[in-house]
Amino acid sequence: MTKRLAVVGCGQWGQNHVRTLREIGALAAICDADPARAAPLAERFAVPARALDDVLADRAIDGLVLAMPPRLHGPTARRAFAAGKDVLIEKPIGLDPADAEETARAAAEHGRLLMVGHVLRFHPVFERLDAAVREGAVGEVRHIASTRLGLGRFLGMDVVWDLAPHDLSLVLHVAGAAPERIETLRRTVLSNETDAADIAMTFPGGVTAEIHVSRISPYRDRRFSVVGTEGMITFDDLAPEGRKLALYAHQVRRADAGFTFRHADPEYLETEPGLPLDRELRHFLHCIETRESPRTGAAEAVETVRILAAASPRRAD
Structure with missing residues (x-):
């Protein structure tokens, strides 16, 4: 029943x-x-x-x-x-x-x-990205980047509290731990609250992450990327169906003369249908x-609020 x-x-x-x-x-x-x-x-x-x-x-x-x-x-x-x-x-x-x-x-x-x-955790494209990362598609995870830009709502709410929870949930899940260090750059531009912010985090083992949020961008951008030792993978929420999840077999290798690079065209991965x-x-x-x-659950909910509080001097209403 x-x-x-x-x-x-x-x-x-x-x-x-x-x-x-x-x-x-x-x-x-x-x-x-x-x-x-x-x-x-x-x-x-x-x-x-x-x-x-x-x-x-x-x-x-x-x-x-x-x-x-x-x-x-x-x-x-x-x-x-x-x-x-x-x-x-x-x-x-x-x-x-x-x-x-x-x-x-x-x-x-x-x-x-x-x-x-945290509804994006249930997005079928993110679920496929998560599975690919755990299967070793990008090797050892070293960096996570999330971008959420657009012309947003101005409801007396700090953009960090309004937009960043979506991205924090994804970052925390992929990182698998709470951050050891949090640094934030905030900008007040068109309101009396934070309109744009960059949040940088360092996790145990040296994994790093960056979140970019803005409600004053003239264009929309909603991408989530994981960078590893053997490649990179990106979830582009605004891309057309069939091209939302791209795996790049890019590689950077240390060599005697410095570094060598291998560039690869994207491989678009299939994902299940479904509404988050x-x-x-x-x-x-x-x-x-x-x-x-x-x-x-509760642990992720509490950790997200802890990071939001550390990343913003002002609270949402």
Whole structure:
């Protein structure tokens, strides 16, 4: 029997969750602090709009998806854990490491699942990249680079908090460890918050990573690359289907006279079809059913908030 979920928060991402869970057949209710926003969505998807207290008290509801302002994620999730619900929280799960750690502790104390909505981890192209890297397609991993540029939203939110969580999740997964060193270059250009930033990280064993985020770029760029001793691989999210994942057998070798280089044309790898949000929510439902730990669980959620706090002097609202 499909588990029943309620979506709390009917903003842009909340509506995406509502639509996808309705298609899966797992949507039980929606909640929003503004009844006027919840009502048309409830009518459109033929699902009741209910108060949060009612949802928490309903034993027929197995879990919640929280898509609220980040400052509300922690307190709401902790209430849900105490009520016996499993929770998927949209990124970030909190606005400071202490709050994130408190939420993770609450989940553990009540024996409930905590999953963070790092949806790109469920992108089939990233999953194929991850498999190729682990199979040794690029040799030993030495560097990871992620770029997320565009003309973005100006909602009073620091670009580091708004955009970097996506990339941090991918970097942390490939690196397989928490960074030992974090350096950030931030630039305020068109607002009173950070509009562009470069985050550099060093991991145990000497693996390095760089994340470039900007909401003031005149062009869009969404690429994630892994550089290894035997080659390089790139996930280009804006490339056409069939060319999103490119493996380059480039090599750099130290020689007596300096270095030698081998340049190779890209080999485009096949990937499975599928929508990341659909795959993410099905994974959450699977974890509720089996009690398996989510792939994007509490430890990753807390570490992401820790890095965001270290990389930005200002918090999201």
